[in-house]
Amino acid sequence: MTALITESRLADPDRTYRALIEAHRGLSDEDSAALNSRLVLILANHIGEHSVLQEAIALAKQSMEPVEPASE
Amino acid sequence: MGRIMNTRKILYQYGYHRCPDQDRASPARHSVIIVGAGPVGLCTAIDLAQRRIPVVLLDDADRIGEGSRGICYAKRTLEILDRLGVGNLCLEKGVTWKVGKVFQGNDLLYAFDLLPEDGHKMPAFINLQQYYLEHALVERAAALPNLEIRWCNKVVDLKHRNDGATLTVETPEGTYKFDTDWVVAADGARSPLRGMLGLAFQGEAFEDRFLIADVKMKGNFPPERWFWFDPPFHEGHSALLHKQPDDVWRIDLQLGRDANVKAEQAPERVIPRLRQMLGHDNFSLEWVSVYTFQCRRLERFVHGRVVFVGDAAHQVSPFGARGANSGIQDADNLAWKLAIVLKGEAPESLIESYNLERSAAADENIGHSTRSTDFIAPRSAQELRFRDATLALARHASFAKRMVNSGRLSMPSTYDTPLSTPDADSWSGSARLGAPLPDAPLHDQNGRPIWLLDAIGGEETILHVPNGTQPPKGSRVLVIGSDLFDNQGFFAQRFDASPGSTYLVRPDQHLAARWRHGTPSLLESASRRLRGFEGGHA
Numbered sequence: 001m002t003a004l005i006t007e008s009r010l011a012d013p014d015r016t017y018r019a020l021i022e023a024h025r026g027l028s029d030e031d032s033a034a035l036n037s038r039l040v041l042i043l044a045n046h047i048g049e050h051s052v053l054q055e056a057i058a059l060a061k062q063s064m065e066p067v068e069p070a071s072e
Numbered sequence: 073m074g075r076i077m078n079t080r081k082i083l084y085q086y087g088y089h090r091c092p093d094q095d096r097a098s099p100a101r102h103s104v105i106i107v108g109a110g111p112v113g114l115c116t117a118i119d120l121a122q123r124r125i126p127v128v129l130l131d132d133a134d135r136i137g138e139g140s141r142g143i144c145y146a147k148r149t150l151e152i153l154d155r156l157g158v159g160n161l162c163l164e165k166g167v168t169w170k171v172g173k174v175f176q177g178n179d180l181l182y183a184f185d186l187l188p189e190d191g192h193k194m195p196a197f198i199n200l201q202q203y204y205l206e207h208a209l210v211e212r213a214a215a216l217p218n219l220e221i222r223w224c225n226k227v228v229d230l231k232h233r234n235d236g237a238t239l240t241v242e243t244p245e246g247t248y249k250f251d252t253d254w255v256v257a258a259d260g261a262r263s264p265l266r267g268m269l270g271l272a273f274q275g276e277a278f279e280d281r282f283l284i285a286d287v288k289m290k291g292n293f294p295p296e297r298w299f300w301f302d303p304p305f306h307e308g309h310s311a312l313l314h315k316q317p318d319d320v321w322r323i324d325l326q327l328g329r330d331a332n333v334k335a336e337q338a339p340e341r342v343i344p345r346l347r348q349m350l351g352h353d354n355f356s357l358e359w360v361s362v363y364t365f366q367c368r369r370l371e372r373f374v375h376g377r378v379v380f381v382g383d384a385a386h387q388v389s390p391f392g393a394r395g396a397n398s399g400i401q402d403a404d405n406l407a408w409k410l411a412i413v414l415k416g417e418a419p420e421s422l423i424e425s426y427n428l429e430r431s432a433a434a435d436e437n438i439g440h441s442t443r444s445t446d447f448i449a450p451r452s453a454q455e456l457r458f459r460d461a462t463l464a465l466a467r468h469a470s471f472a473k474r475m476v477n478s479g480r481l482s483m484p485s486t487y488d489t490p491l492s493t494p495d496a497d498s499w500s501g502s503a504r505l506g507a508p509l510p511d512a513p514l515h516d517q518n519g520r521p522i523w524l525l526d527a528i529g530g531e532e533t534i535l536h537v538p539n540g541t542q543p544p545k546g547s548r549v550l551v552i553g554s555d556l557f558d559n560q561g562f563f564a565q566r567f568d569a570s571p572g573s574t575y576l577v578r579p580d581q582h583l584a585a586r587w588r589h590g591t592p593s594l595l596e597s598a599s600r601r602l603r604g605f606e607g608g609h610a
Contacts, residue, residue, distance in 0.1 A: 033454065037461035045471040 004055035083203050084136040084373065086210070088224035094248045102128050103414055105239060105252040106263055107227050111142070111202065112382030113258030114209035118156045119407030121219035122530065125414055128252075129213070130241060134223035136210075138319075139286070139359045140200040142396035143314060143322055148484035148508055149397045150194040150405045150526055151581070158208040159194070165208075166198030167315050172173065172297040174478050176463045178304055182473050184480070191562040192511045193523040197481065199295075199316050201286075202396065229324045230268045236377045254410060255378045258399075263384035268377055275368020276442065278389065280449040281327040283336055283362050283427050288347060290319050299478040301448075301463055305348035310448050312478075320358060323349070324390070331364045367438045367445070373402075374427040381406060386434040386602035388441035391448060391479035397413035398437050401484060402430050408530065411605060422604030425491050427562060433485035440480045447477035470521075484508050490606070491578070493585035493598040501568035508581050512562040517555065524563065527556055532602065539571035544595050544610035546576075578602055 004067050010016050023039075024032045080350060090533055093100040100517035104120055106113045118128040145153070145162065153159045170186040186196035188419075213219050226248065229240035236253040257265040266273060297311040300306070309326040323346065327336055335341055337360050347353045369386035373379060382399030406426045412418040450456040465472035486507040495505055502510045512524040527550060528535075533545040543551050552558055552569070573591035576598050577583060585598035 033457055037454070037457040038465055041458070041461055041472065041475070042467060042469070045469075052601060 002049055002052055004052050004059065006059070082135045082137055084207050084210070084504075086221070086223045088134055088244055089222075090243075090245060091220070091222055092599060093250050094243065094245065096248075099238065099248075100250040102126070102250060102252040104128070104254045104256060104410060105130060105250075106256040106258055108130075108257070108259035108382075108384070109206075109210070109221060110260060110382065110399075111205055111209060111221075111253060111396055112403050113256070113399050114206065114213060115152070115156055115403035116256050116258060116381060116407055117221075118209065118213055118216065119403055119530070120155065120411055121213070121216040123407065123411035124218065125411050126218040128219070129219065129221045129228060130225040131148065131221065132226035134332045136203045136206050139203075139361065142205075142393075143199045143201060143316055144393035144397070144481070145200060145205070145357045146393060146482040146484075147192065147194045147196050148398045149400045149482075150198065151508070153205075153402055154194065155525070155530055156209075158205070158211045158489055158552055161193075161208045162198060162200055162205060165204055165293050165317055166200035168195045168198050169295045169297060169315065169391075170196050171294070172299070172478075174476060175298065175300045175303065176466075177300075177302055181301075181463065181466050191560070193513075193525065194511070195457075197393075199314055199322075201316055201318075201320070204317070204357045227259075227265065227268075230265060230378070232376050232378070244295065246476050253377065253414065256406065256410075257378055257380045257384045258382050258403075259384050261383040261387050263380070265378065266370065266384055267379065269378065271370055271375065273368050273370060273387075275366055275387070275438065277366045277368075278364060278445055278449065279329045280445075281329070281333060281336075281362055281364050281453075282377075282390075283323075283325040283327050283331075283342070283360065285323045285325075285342060285346065285348075285360045286316070286358040287321045287323055287355045288319055288353055288358050289321060289350070291354070293321075296563055301459075301478075303349070306345065310478075311349060319506050321355075325349075327362065331362070337362055363390075365445075367442045369431075369434050369438060371426055373430055373434075379406060379410075379423065379426065380412045381430075385430070386438065388437050389445045391444035392437075392440055392481055393479070394437040394441055394482045394568040397482040399432060401433065401578050402426075404580045405430055409604075412579075418420070418603040421606075425489060425604060429485070429487045429489050429491075432488065434487055443478045448479075491584060491602045491604065493576070493594075493601055495586065497586070497588040499568045499586065501566050503575075503583055503586075505569045505583050505586065507583060509577060509583055512558070512566055513560060514563060515559055516551075519557075522556065524556070525581060528577055528581055530581075532579050533577045534601065535567075535575040535577060536590075537569045537571055539589075541572075544574055544590055545592060546595060546599065576602065 047053055104127050106117045106129045109129055117127045120127045128310055134249045153162055173183045226242045228242045231238045237255050238251050240247055240249050259265050295315040298309040304313050306325055312324040314322040367385050370380055373385045374589050381402040388394045409422045409426055411422055413422055446554055447459055453510045462472050466476050486504055492506050492537045514522050514524055516522045531548050534544055534549045536543050537552045550556055558564055572589045574587050576585040584602040
């Protein structure tokens with residue numbers, strides 16, 4: 001079973017990020033959400049492992065929690 | 073499903089009769105009382121009676137009403153009904169179908185073919201109005217001398233005792249009491265017995281309302297299951313069309329959350345909708361109802377000597393035909409266990425395996441049915457986006473087609489159970505440990521064709537492929553090549569059989585154990601294990 005990879009794997013992260021921005025440029029919020037839904041499904045199928053998707057969901061949810069101030 | 077409206081015409085009328093129990097000075101004592109003469113109660117009663125256990129079946133009504141209700145019967149259910157003596161009747165009357173089509177808007181998204189492989193007695197599915205099945209089962213029950221149906225006998229009180237229960241029953245001529253060793257509660261989704269025991273029925277309720285209609289129309293329409301997402305005749309919702317016998321069609325329309333239940337059932341509302349859907353008005357409306365549904369279950373199906381089966385134990389949404397099918401599979405699982413416990417051939421703890429095996433099956437069914445419902449009736453804007461994204465992608469990519477969920481049709485459960493003896497050898501083929509045996513066409517000693525499942529019937533059976541050594545001993549042994557002949561090779565292929573292969577089959581036709589070379593002590597131990605003697609030892 002593979003684990004979710006969180007180290008960078010992209011040769012050119014800026015270019016990948018830009019591709020996502022371009023895909024959404026000019027779209028209404030509703031169309032953007034529809035596009036994202038399709039992307040999530042396509043990418044989930046490409047990942048092909050339920051457990052990796054679960055880890056990705058957990059990471060995404062974790063990043064939505066309020067950040068605790070760092071204690072030093 | 074929780075019906076909101078239910079005014080049904082009477083199709084079959086049975087009669088209340090006074091029974092001797094009502095005139096006894098002290099309460100009678102019975103072995104098994106079954107409460108509820110729906111398909112599940114009837115199947116349990118017939119199965120027990122066929123196993124020579126005397127049964128009394130109580131029902132609070134005395135009739136079968138109109139309304140097709142459960143209409144899809146899956147292959148495994150048909151095999152069980154066949155063992156109970158009504159299989160041919162169902163096949164003759166029912167509509168056999170295997171093609172399903174899924175539409176979005178006007179367009180066909182994809183078609184599926186349940187294409188049963190050759191060499192099975194029963195088809196993948198038939199559609200049959202529930203009242204026909206119930207009537208056939210009542211007739212079959214009447215032919216069994218040790219099965220008594222008491223109509224208009226309503227259980228109003230249940231008291232547990234250590235060795236059974238005492239029931240108080242209300243009839244048109246007053247109440248009476250009797251004692252029973254076991255009670256099977258088959259009293260439906262609103263189970264009064266569940267209420268009497270104060271048991272919680274937990275799960276998820278869905279807010280969407282659905283209209284269900286039986287429509288009579290003649291014409292050359294194919295016997296297929298058609299499902300629409302967002303059809304032009306019913307925008308923003310789903311629709312389902314299914315063929316039943318007698319030129320009756322079942323139509324399910326999703327109405328949404330805020331639908332006015334009363335107004336939606338009015339013929340002046342229903343008929344124009346159907347006219348739009350069917351493209352003509354050459355039909356008559358036979359029955360209409362609005363329902364909501366729940367996916368929920370009892371935490372345990374066995375409470376002392378009271379055992380819950382069917383909708384009384386678990387409820388699912390109608391998508392996937394899992395209600396009646398899983399209920400009849402409950403009956404199939406329970407009857408043989410109860411019979412051998414009552415005969416003293418198995419410990420009472422065997423009944424706990426009913427709880428274990430059918431709880432797992434209920435969870436499987438609730439899981440499938442909940443996921444279908446999520447897809448068919450999304451609850452938020454984003455759920456709807458995911459759903460619509462899947463439908464849109466389905467036209468372009470095969471992975472998305474597999475995600476489209478218009479109901480995953482009922483399949484039998486493979487039991488992961490202490491009654492099975494784990495495989496020590498490796499096996500291919502379609503037979504799986506804990507699953508019902510795949511059927512196979514064979515010939516008997518006189519050269520007549522016989523189906524494997526007919527040959528096995530309802531008894532614990534050893535199937536053996538000879539290899540020159542002494543065949544195994546057991547209460548019932550069928551030897552391939554002397555009792556049964558595998559002329560077409562289906563058995564060898566489906567069971568991955570080789571000389572010496574030996575299979576132990578439970579009385580409900582599930583595979584309990586198998587060996588490449590079984591020894592008498594292995595067989596004896598596996599047989600004890602399947603009867604609930606822990607670890608196969610006394």
